[in-house]
Amino acid sequence: MSEVIRCPNCGQANRVPDLAGGKKAVCGKCKTPLISMNGDGHPIALTDANFADTIARGRSVVDFWAAWCGPCRMIAPILEQLASERRDVRFAKLNVDENPRTAAQFHVQGIPLLVMFDNGVERGRVVGAVPKGQIEAAIRQYLG
Numbered sequence: 001m002s003e004v005i006r007c008p009n010c011g012q013a014n015r016v017p018d019l020a021g022g023k024k025a026v027c028g029k030c031k032t033p034l035i036s037m038n039g040d041g042h043p044i045a046l047t048d049a050n051f052a053d054t055i056a057r058g059r060s061v062v063d064f065w066a067a068w069c070g071p072c073r074m075i076a077p078i079l080e081q082l083a084s085e086r087r088d089v090r091f092a093k094l095n096v097d098e099n100p101r102t103a104a105q106f107h108v109q110g111i112p113l114l115v116m117f118d119n120g121v122e123r124g125r126v127v128g129a130v131p132k133g134q135i136e137a138a139i140r141q142y143l144g
């Protein structure tokens with residue numbers, strides 16, 4: 001089994017064998033270690049303080065959510081699943097009530113809202129609790 005991991009440093013797509021069991025791989029071009037974008041297989045919790053730094057490199061899908069939002073609870077398990085399945089895209093979530101600065105910066109009006117970033121630059125959005133296939137299609141469309 002192998003998979004393609006995009007280098008977080010130079011962007012080179014590397015085909016690497018299954019890294020289960022703690023095996024490590026490095027980028028064929030620049031030798032940067034290739035690690036999963038989702039360290040422990042769960043979406044990363046973002047805050048106003050760490051948002052910009054965390055998404056600055058690589059491809060990210062950020063779920064803007066709130067505790068009172070029913071549809072957000074429907075989409076959360078899908079993001080958990082994607083974070084555990086994929087290493088090439090970072091999955092993260094931002095609580096809009098606790099982090100109003102970032103929510104305002106991205107003019108978040110309706111949630112759940114998924115915003116796709118490439119090296120910190122917004123590439124596209126998906127609004128609402130959409131099915132997993134639609135999220136994956138949006139990743140292909142916006143993040144190549």
Ligand SMILES: [Zn+2]
Pocket residue numbers: 007008009010011012027028029030031032
């Ligand atoms: Zn590289």
